[in-house]
Amino acid sequence: MQRTLFWLIALSLPLLLFLLLEGAVRLLFPAQPLPLFKPYPANPAYLVTETQIVKRYFPAGAAVPRVELEPSFVLAQKPANGIRLVVQGGSTAAGYPYGMGAALAGMLEQRLRRTFPERPVEVVNTALSAVNSYTLLDFADEIIALKPDAVLIYAGHNEYLGLLGVGSNYLAARSPRLSRWLLSLRQLRSFQLLEQGYLQLRPPAQLNGNSRTFMAQVARDKAIALDSPTYQAGLTQFQANMSRLLARYRAAGIPVYLSTIASNLADQPPFQSEPLTAQQQQQLLQLSQLREPAAQQALAAELQQTAATTGHALLHYQLGQWYRQQQQFAEAKVQFIQAREHDLLRFRAPLAINEQIKVLAQDYGAVLVDTEAAFVANSSGGLIGSNLMLEHLHPNVQGYFLLADSFYRALYQRSAFGVWPRPVPAELAWQERPLTPAEEYAGYLRILQLTSDYPFKATTTAVTFPTPNDLSQQLALLHVQGKLDWLSMQNRLAEHYHQQRNGDMLLKTLLIIADALPHDGKANLQAAQILLQAGRKAAAKHYLQRALLTDPIPELAQKLMQQLN
Structure with a gap:
């Protein structure tokens, strides 16, 4: 019994000392926690997601990729x-x-x-x-x-x-188990300080420049x-x-x-593949010119064998395109899948x-x-x-x-x-999809940015945006350029639709704004009013209930809710 007690104490001491150390470090060097959901200061009825949650996976001061979580609001009490x-x-x-x-x-x-x-x-x-x-x-x-x-x-x-x-x-570590272990350790303040000390001794280099995708x-x-x-x-x-x-x-x-x-x-051609040899290029050209079905199938089978033997992603892809042109879709799909499977850049x-x-x-x-x-x-x-x-x-x-x-x-x-x-x-x-034309056009512009850099281009190329054709495109361009925030873009669209007396698009835009800002009493009251005008009382009640959770409560929201009840 005494021996068992001795070993229990001996084994517990290191853990106890570590817990004391961790507690002391947290007292002396406090750090702000980075939860996935945090109270929303402007309206305590809601939690909001942490937009900078990606920092959870990096030591303080490390180079962090520009990846943000869009704010998403959820009621603190379900x-x-x-x-x-x-x-x-x-x-x-x-x-x-x-x-x-x-x-x-x-x-x-x-x-x-x-x-x-x-x-x-x-x-x-x-x-x-x-x-x-x-x-x-x-x-x-x-x-x-x-x-x-x-x-x-x-x-x-x-x-x-x-x-x-x-x-x-x-990369965190070479094995999933070790990576998960490191992520768990990163929750400890003592481990965070060790990482920060290491970074000060060996500051990380910037990866390919901040301006790149x-x-x-x-x-x-x-x-x-x-x-x-x-x-x-x-x-x-x-x-x-x-x-x-x-x-x-x-x-x-x-x-x-x-x-x-x-x-x-x-x-989508393979991002990374061996180039086609001169012989393969000649064979593909010959394949596109042949008109005799038997000869076509024989040459296609030969090229398939070559692609399968060598794992040649680009050759599989070009064969897929030929089968697609011949409307042999099942064969084309097989080749396209193999092109993706052998794409070296995953x-x-x-x-x-x-x-x-x-x-x-x-x-x-x-x-x-x-x-x-x-x-x-x-x-x-x-x-x-x-x-x-x-x-x-x-x-x-x-x-x-x-x-x-x-x-x-x-x-x-x-x-x-x-x-x-x-x-x-x-x-x-x-x-009724919850997207305005400006948001759809902004997506198009962002893809132009994405595809102007690696791996779509060998080197970064300057992006030239098209000249906007209407107000939606003008606002989208300003938004993508960082000159106009999302809410301002949507508000200006709402003003435009109101002036044009476009009730359907005005309704859609106001609902999009209210759904993005459930904590905002004014935005939700506005959405409820236009829904009532459209005869959608049940939907209007939902937005009025949101408005009643704000402080101060809009007086009109109370009156409208009383009328609905």
Whole structure:
């Protein structure tokens, strides 16, 4: 007994000393916590997401990529009859390059609020550019604390070249276990001070210049071959982190809707590939000139064999284009998939990630949302390309609507939240999509910026924006140039629509503003008034309830609510 007690004391002393040290360090060198959700000072009824949450993954003073989380507001106290969903993922889930209106959270919340006019609906966005499964797992406990009715996940493209990706300049460690351990240690103040001291001794170099895009800064490993150790490490990382994430939600009793991911196959050449040899170029030219079907198929089969043997991404892609021109879409798809699989610069997730997603959903009881299949079904010949994609993997507005529609249908089919009183047809939801023309044009301009740099261009090229044709484009240009903030852009659009007596666009714009600022009494009262004019009393009541949570409470909001009750 005495020996056991001795060993318990001996083993406990180092832990006790460390806890004392950590407590002393926190007292002497306090640091502001960086929670995912923090109280909103202007309205204590709300929490708001931390826009600079990415700093959680870097020591103080380190070079941090310019990645911000769009502010998303959520009631501090969940309403008894409320519907609350949380979205997790990377830049696609976040709605890049359009912003919150195109994001899964924005489009889905607008449609669900129409579906459940008598219930408070909150779809909370925690998705942000460049993050991968480490960040999803790191956010889990804070998301569980919100008591959501479900978590919606669209992620998988950033396991190689995202933050903490296996081929990234922003790498934590070489193994998932060690990376997770380091992220846990970073919550300790003593470890934070050690990191800061190390940085002072060895300050980090700036990565490729602050003016370049994140894609130009992030890629350390530019040649990750299929089935190479680094390739396998990315799959292992995703599998390990997502398994822990889904297990955590299952233990908390929170349903998860897990989506497959889509990328541009038909209209995105490989970013990194061996160049075509002179012989291969000549054979491809010959293939395009042949008219005899037998000769065409023989030469195509020869080139396929060469591409398969050498793993030549660009040759696979060019063969895909030939089959596409011949309207042999099944053969074209095979070649395009192989072109992506052998692309050495892995900004697009390989096929294996979607295969893992399907197995994970089955193993952990998540609802599989097959967004990729929806994109295939809505693409000519089943080839996902520029009809739904802006570049390598970010959807256009139609693509984003299809993404949100896939989740909406999955929720409806599972009868999530009970009886659905007013399912909203896709045609109406598309017409009411929460994006103004200025936001859509701003997205177009941001893609011009993105594709002017690596890996779309070998070197940075100057961006020349088109001359604006109307007020929406003028405002969008000023916004992208940093000369006009988002709210000012929307307010000026609202003024314009009011002057033009365009009631539909005025209604849409005022609702977009109110949904972005649920804590703002004036904005929500304004939205309620125009909804009442349109005869939508149930929807108006929702915005009036928001206005009543502000301080001071708008007097008119009280009067209108009394009339509705």
